[in-house]
Amino acid sequence: MSDFQIEIIGLIAAAFTTIAFVPQVIKISKKRTAKGVSITMYVIMFVGICFWFCYGVLINSISVITANLISGILQLFIIIFALIHRNNN
């Protein structure tokens, strides 16, 4: 398998795990409540994503870098949304 083909698999993986956060963003923004959403989870995950990003840079993996850059931004949105609407329970 060529490096290019491997990177395609990585980018498919990245697309799925990144898109995964979109329904949660829509759910929170529609219902204006983050009830049931664990803010702790998103904060811990955000820290992890920062480490993954560094790891991606160090191993030169375009997939790891792209995935964690985009989902890091999405996670930040969820955290901010959840914090703003956490009293709407």
Place this chain on the structure above:
Amino acid sequence: MSDFQIEIIGLIAAAFTTIAFVPQVIKISKKRTAKGVSITMYVIMFVGICFWFCYGVLINSISVITANLISGILQLFIIIFALIHRNNN
């Protein structure tokens, strides 16, 4: 930076993004409701995790393999829990 040091960063990243799902599992199991939790999100993410696992194997990254093996199992638990308790809204 040695390969060993790089892998340590990857494993720290893996630890954070894996542990991140634990509070959500506890929250769902305690409240016996998955209200606010997007099942769609976890299903899409689970598919992505399967691709990440393959990618990890292909690039020989212990961190990517470990992270996605463990969080894949945790995700499955969340999905099953959420499906069982989704009527408890």
